[in-house]
Amino acid sequence: MRSDLHGPLSAYAARLHATVGDGHHVASPLGAWLLLAVTATTADPDPAVADGAAVKLAQALGTDLPSAAEVARTLLDAPHPLVGSATALWHTAGQGDDGSAAWRAALPRATEVGALPDQAGLNAWAREHTLGLIETFPLKVESEVVFILASALATRVSWATPFDVADARALGAGSPWAGQLRRALRSPSQGHRCAIVSTAQAGDVIVHAAPARTTDGAGLVVLSVAAAPQVPPAEVLAIAYDLSADAADGAQPAGSRSLFDLPLGETPLWTLTEERVHTWDRDGREERHNAVLPCWSARNDHDLTASALGFPAAATTLAAALALRIDDFTARQTAVARFDRYGFEAAAVTGMAGITSMPPEGVARTAELRFGNPYAVVAVATDSRADGVTGPWHGVPVFSAWVAEPEEVPEA
Numbered sequence: 001m002r003s004d005l006h007g008p009l010s011a012y013a014a015r016l017h018a019t020v021g022d023g024h025h026v027a028s029p030l031g032a033w034l035l036l037a038v039t040a041t042t043a044d045p046d047p048a049v050a051d052g053a054a055v056k057l058a059q060a061l062g063t064d065l066p067s068a069a070e071v072a073r074t075l076l077d078a079p080h081p082l083v084g085s086a087t088a089l090w091h092t093a094g095q096g097d098d099g100s101a102a103w104r105a106a107l108p109r110a111t112e113v114g115a116l117p118d119q120a121g122l123n124a125w126a127r128e129h130t131l132g133l134i135e136t137f138p139l140k141v142e143s144e145v146v147f148i149l150a151s152a153l154a155t156r157v158s159w160a161t162p163f164d165v166a167d168a169r170a171l172g173a174g175s176p177w178a179g180q181l182r183r184a185l186r187s188p189s190q191g192h193r194c195a196i197v198s199t200a201q202a203g204d205v206i207v208h209a210a211p212a213r214t215t216d217g218a219g220l221v222v223l224s225v226a227a228a229p230q231v232p233p234a235e236v237l238a239i240a241y242d243l244s245a246d247a248a249d250g251a252q253p254a255g256s257r258s259l260f261d262l263p264l265g266e267t268p269l270w271t272l273t274e275e276r277v278h279t280w281d282r283d284g285r286e287e288r289h290n291a292v293l294p295c296w297s298a299r300n301d302h303d304l305t306a307s308a309l310g311f312p313a314a315a316t317t318l319a320a321a322l323a324l325r326i327d328d329f330t331a332r333q334t335a336v337a338r339f340d341r342y343g344f345e346a347a348a349v350t351g352m353a354g355i356t357s358m359p360p361e362g363v364a365r366t367a368e369l370r371f372g373n374p375y376a377v378v379a380v381a382t383d384s385r386a387d388g389v390t391g392p393w394h395g396v397p398v399f400s401a402w403v404a405e406p407e408e409v410p411e412a
Contacts, residue, residue, distance in 0.1 A: 005071050008062030009033055010241040014234060015308045022233045026298040026337040028153055028348030032309065033061065035151045035350050037072035038087050039314040040065040041106040042321035053316040060310025069106065076108040081215040084154045086129040088112035091147040091322060103321050116141065116148060126334075130154040130347035138301060138332040139351040146324050147354045149314075154347035157212035157220050161191030163293075163341045170292045174268050177294055185341055187291040194289035195256040196270065197243070201235045202227040204257065206269050208291040209247055212344065221247045222344050224293060228268060259287045297338040304331035304350070311352055319354050326354035374404040 013029035020027055036057060043054040043065050054065060061068045072087075079085050087108060093115040104113065117125065122137035129152035139148060168181035177184075187194060193209040205227045212220040225240040243253050264272050279286040304311050315329035330353050337346035379397065 004063075004067060006241075006245050008068070010238070011062045012060070012309075013241055014238055016302075016304075017237050018234055019304075019306050019309060020300070020302055024298055025300045025302075026335045026346065026348075027300065027302055027333065028335050028346075028350070031151050031153045031335075031348040031350040032304055032311075032331075032333060034072055034075065034085075034087065034153075035149055035352060036061050036310045036314050037068040038076075038089075038108065038111060038151070039149065039318050039352075040069040040072070042103040043317045053313040053320070056307075056313035057310055057317055060308070060313060073106075073108045076110045079110070081218045082155055082157055082212065082220045084129060084131065084152070086110070086112070086125075086150075086152045088114075088125065088150045089147065089318075090114055090116040090150075091324070092116050092145070116145065122148070122150075125150070126152065126349045130336075130349060131156050131345070133336050133345060133347035134334050134349050136334070137351060138334040138349055139330060139353050142355075144355045144358060145353045146326060146356050147318065147322060148351055149318060149353075150349065150351045152347070152349045154345075155220060156343070156345040158343040159191075160211050160213045161188045163210075164188055165341065166292050168294075171294065172266075172268070172271075181294060185293045185295060187289075187293075189290070192291070193250070193252075194291045195253050196259070196262065196289075197253045198255045198257055199227075199239050201239060202231040204269070205236070205239060206291070207243060207253055208293060210344070211250075219248070220344070222339065223247045224291075226269060259289075260285055293339075295338075295340045297336075299336045300334070302333045302335070304333055304352075305329070315352060315354050318352075322354075324354060325356060327357045328355040329353060330355065371403075374402060 009029060012033050016027055016029045016032060040057060040061065043057060058065050058068075063071075076085055076087055087110065089107070089111060090113075107113065119137070119141045122139070122141060123135060126134045126137045131154045133154060133156075134152075137150070139145075141148075163185035164187070166184050166186035168184045169178050170186065171178040171181075171184055187208060187210075191211070193207075193211075195207045197205050197207050199205055205225055208224040210222045210224075212222070223240060223244050225236060225243060227236045227239070246253065259272060262272055264274055266272075277286060281287075309331075311329065311331035315326060315331070319326045331351065333348055333350040335346070335348040338344070
């Protein structure tokens with residue numbers, strides 16, 4: 001599964017982060033990619049259908065649609081103990097029922113399907129599936145919305161070994177944060193992994209990996225990667241995705257450099273010192289690493305409507321499957337995260353809505369029926385059995401009344 005997903009997801013993450021920009025932010029490329037992959041189950045493979053939307057969707061996913069759909073089913077139907085996940089497809093009541101039923105059967109079993117909730121219902125869904133970290137769904141329910149497809153991911157973990165605390169000046173004289181903060185985090189002597197890694201894209205980078213406490217054998221590792229200040233953020237993010245492929249295995253990153261191959265002294269990314277110690281390491285050369293990082297948090301709302309992110313094709317594909325006409329779409333993601341001494345928490349809700357234009361203007365009549373005079377009441381039984389047989393009670397009037405003495409509505 002990791003090899004099936006890692007390449008396409010890394011490429012998608014590069015496009016998403018490029019769309020967001022270089023400022024401080026958090027996002028979940030996986031949350032957006034999963035939404036596209038769920039849509040893949042609805043796609044008609046004929047490139048002539050829906051203006052070739054399936055082809056464009058596959059290009060955005062970075063893999064063929066059956067493979068993407070299978071990845072989504074595998075992840076969503078076998079949830080991770082530390083990473084909550086959920087998907088839902090809602091459509092306007094009475095609409096969206098005319099499409100083929102085949103794609104519904106291909107959806108992940110965990111995907112909720114039903115009538116479009118109101119805004120309060122959408123907000124409640126976001127809270128429920130993000131550990132309360134996101135209280136408001138990223139899309140608004142307007143009268144023109146005919147369907148919404150949503151995904152949610154959330155985690156809240158404690159480090160297996162908490163960070164120590166250091167004076168913020170340990171971030172380095174060249175760090176603008178060293179003068180803004182009083183304290184920073186220092187990796188503990190055991191339990192975290194650090195390395196200096198040589199890369200083709202950015203030269204030497206520094207890497208820190210903090211593992212969370214495991215649950216039922218499942219864990220989470222948060223990888224931090226920094227490069228020289230002049231390296232573009234997109235390149236550093238790409239390197240981080242590359243290194244994340246093996247981070248879960250606890251292996252030393254490929255390209256890790258020996259400290260004895262580096263000159264002593266200070267660089268923008270590290271300070272290297274040497275001292276005489278007693279050691280059992282081979283050749284009497286012991287290598288030690290520690291890392292100093294700041295606490296951080298972020299909350300962002302992202303517009304996902306750029307064509308490179310695949311949601312135009314996804315909206316067209318899903319509308320065709322539901323046999324609904326849409327004139328426009330919107331797609332957004334809300335993401336939050338916090339990294340501190342004791343743990344990490346993050347959540348993202350991604351939503352895509354199909355929008356139709358207002359129907360032509362016409363005339364509507366409304367009748368309000370007033371039972372303001374004596375009236376009759378009959379209570380009739382229904383009796384439809386599970387085996388499809390109509391039972392003997394069906395249609396039998398059981399009680400009847402003539403209402404001529406009304407009563408006051410009781411206080412709640």
